[in-house]
Amino acid sequence: MTSISHTAVLGAGVIGASWTALFLASGRSVAVYDPDEGAEARVKAYVEQAWPAMSALGLTERGNPDRVTFCKTAREAAAGAGFIQENVPERLPVKHALFAEIESVLAPDAVIASSASGLTLGQMQAGWQNPGRFVLGHPFNPPHLIPLVEVMGNSRTDADAVETAEAFYAGLGKVTIRINKEVPGHVANRLQAAVWREAIHLVESGVASVGDVDTAMSAGPGLRWAAMGPTTLFGLGAGPGGLASFCDHFAGTFNGWWDDLGTPQLTAETAQRLSDGLAEATQGAPVSELSARRDAMIVAIQQALRAVEDSR
Numbered sequence: 001m002t003s004i005s006h007t008a009v010l011g012a013g014v015i016g017a018s019w020t021a022l023f024l025a026s027g028r029s030v031a032v033y034d035p036d037e038g039a040e041a042r043v044k045a046y047v048e049q050a051w052p053a054m055s056a057l058g059l060t061e062r063g064n065p066d067r068v069t070f071c072k073t074a075r076e077a078a079a080g081a082g083f084i085q086e087n088v089p090e091r092l093p094v095k096h097a098l099f100a101e102i103e104s105v106l107a108p109d110a111v112i113a114s115s116a117s118g119l120t121l122g123q124m125q126a127g128w129q130n131p132g133r134f135v136l137g138h139p140f141n142p143p144h145l146i147p148l149v150e151v152m153g154n155s156r157t158d159a160d161a162v163e164t165a166e167a168f169y170a171g172l173g174k175v176t177i178r179i180n181k182e183v184p185g186h187v188a189n190r191l192q193a194a195v196w197r198e199a200i201h202l203v204e205s206g207v208a209s210v211g212d213v214d215t216a217m218s219a220g221p222g223l224r225w226a227a228m229g230p231t232t233l234f235g236l237g238a239g240p241g242g243l244a245s246f247c248d249h250f251a252g253t254f255n256g257w258w259d260d261l262g263t264p265q266l267t268a269e270t271a272q273r274l275s276d277g278l279a280e281a282t283q284g285a286p287v288s289e290l291s292a293r294r295d296a297m298i299v300a301i302q303q304a305l306r307a308v309e310d311s312r
């Protein structure tokens with residue numbers, strides 16, 4: 001655990017509630033600010049529901065779900081916190097107004113990380129007089145279960161702010177990657193977007209159903225990708241010659257496939273076709289049931305991966 005013992009969460013919707021649960025699980029106190037009237041009840045219910053899964057992953061040994069306070073202003077929540085996770089709606093004026101409000105009350109060595117998925121660090125830095133302590137800390141939903149956090153600073157960021165954020169996240173059991181250059185969607189969302197684009201193209205061109213395309217992913221490459229990334233895996237795909245041999249064998253094949261990939265647009269018609277296909281594939285199971293199944297599987301996969309790592 002880093003020396004940061006008190007944290008703040010600003011904006012406690014889907015992502016902020018999940019971060020709150022994880023920060024509490026790590027033994028830290030959390031000051032939450034969210035203007036929504038129902039936020040306190042919603043966050044408390046979320047923490048309670050998330051606790052068993054975090055316990056199953058060994059994340060709650062030092063935790064106490066009651067060490068959360070709900071503040072009337074963002075300034076009140078941010079003051080005195082060593083690490084602040086910002087999760088307000090993905091709209092630049094909302095983020096800028098929040099940063100302007102809290103900047104003067106931040107502890108000098110506090111780090112503030114934004115969960116923003118689409119806005120870039122540079123766009124958000126414009127809301128600060130001095131953005132030195134401000135970094136990108138982009139999680140994957142739900143942050144209390146998925147290890148990845150994409151961290152980014154740039155020439156306007158204090159060098160130790162990025163390192164402090166990485167150490168803080170590592171102490172929560174997260175796995176961080178460093179983003180070196182601003183691009184919309186950072187890294188992981190671009191990878192998802194590339195795969196989903198082709199999944200939609202395959203459905204639209206009648207190659208396979210929504211359910212079968214999803215199964216092709218979860219029963220095939222998705223399972224391998226939970227273990228290792230695509231370049232590492234292809235390095236294992238052509239025997240002892242490794243990646244060089246794989247590229248030598250398959251350059252023509254991949255270049256041909258890339259030339260043939262689709263470029264669909266997510267129109268209303270396409271969204272309807274996908275929704276209909278999904279309802280058929282999942283036999284109309286409600287979102288809550290599918291979410292619970294997803295979370296149980298994510299926990300089980302991580303437990304299995306950990307057992308393999310521990311036995312090495």
Ligand SMILES: NC(=O)c1ccc[n+]([C@@H]2O[C@H](COP(=O)([O-])OP(=O)(O)OC[C@H]3O[C@@H](n4cnc5c(N)ncnc54)[C@H](O)[C@@H]3O)[C@@H](O)[C@H]2O)c1
Nearest residue numbers: 011012013014015034036087088089090115116117139141
């Ligand atoms: N949903 C995802 O899958 C996901 C994944 C990673 C990152 N993110 C990012 O996390 C951020 C939040 O997304 P979300 O999905 O949790 O949104 P959300 O709409 O579920 O939650 C936003 C919360 O912020 C509150 N809020 C509004 N104005 C506020 C203010 N001025 N100060 C404090 N709180 C305020 C709202 O009441 C709401 O509870 C966005 O930047 C988004 O890009 C989302």
